[in-house]
Amino acid sequence: AAGVIQSPRHLIKEKRETATLKCYPIPRHDTVYWYQQGPGQDPQFLISFYEKMQSDKGSIPDRFSAQQFSDYHSELNMSSLELGDSALYFCASSRQGSNEQYFGPGTRLTVT
Amino acid sequence: AQRVTQPEKLLSVFKGAPVELKCNYSYSGSPELFWYVQYSRQRLQLLLRHISRESIKGFTADLNKGETSFHLKKPFAQEEDSAMYYCALTSFSGNTGKLIFGQGTTLQVKP
Numbered sequence: 001a002a003g004v005i006q007s008p009r010h011l012i013k014e015k016r017e018t019a020t021l022k023c024y025p026i027p028r029h030d031t032v033y034w035y036q037q038g039p040g041q042d043p044q045f046l047i048s049f050y051e052k053m054q055s056d057k058g059s060i061p062d063r064f065s066a067q068q069f070s071d072y073h074s075e076l077n078m079s080s081l082e083l084g085d086s087a088l089y090f091c092a093s094s095r096q097g098s099n100e101q102y103f104g105p106g107t108r109l110t111v112t
Numbered sequence: 113a114q115r116v117t118q119p120e121k122l123l124s125v126f127k128g129a130p131v132e133l134k135c136n137y138s139y140s141g142s143p144e145l146f147w148y149v150q151y152s153r154q155r156l157q158l159l160l161r162h163i164s165r166e167s168i169k170g171f172t173a174d175l176n177k178g179e180t181s182f183h184l185k186k187p188f189a190q191e192e193d194s195a196m197y198y199c200a201l202t203s204f205s206g207n208t209g210k211l212i213f214g215q216g217t218t219l220q221v222k223p
Contacts, residue, residue: 003155004155031208033208033210033211035211042198042214042215042216043156043198043211043213044213045210045211045212048208048210055205055208056205056208056210058210090155090156092156094208099144099161099202099209100146100161101211102158103148103155103157104155105154105155106155
């Protein structure tokens, strides 16, 4: 069965650079969630989208923005990167009416 | 405040021993609770949800609303069960429900 796809899997950036992370949900899933998992930390919710509209927002810095496109894929844009942004970024998708979230493999972002 | 607490960072048992990973929560309303597992270098995978009451890979979890707990149990641990386990609850806002995770418990099953 198709799973959630994230790209790139690894990304190395320098401080103050920008990064774009992409997420492709499972077919027919209309809801996308982004989570950030710092080293040794539990995943923290950043933002979610349902039918291309932002539906909820967590502890996401103003330097980050995200959107969901007409094909339901989502992109997380991160600007003015800081060392503390180094983390594993997970995307998850679900189908409306179901609370089961299916996670992608994550993008490991390293800021140097 | 909505919160999930997993009091043990590490649980180490021998193969064949019973396992119980503790999870307590605080949530106003009726929560929906999950257990996710993360094997080494792999994605988070849904293991159990309290609504389905299934047994997956021999694991079970019962929601105890009186004690606000959702402990994960397995009668006989296997080495392949070694992984990080996260308890999570769904917090609803509009059309979507974000997951609030506990701190995670590393289960180490020794041969």
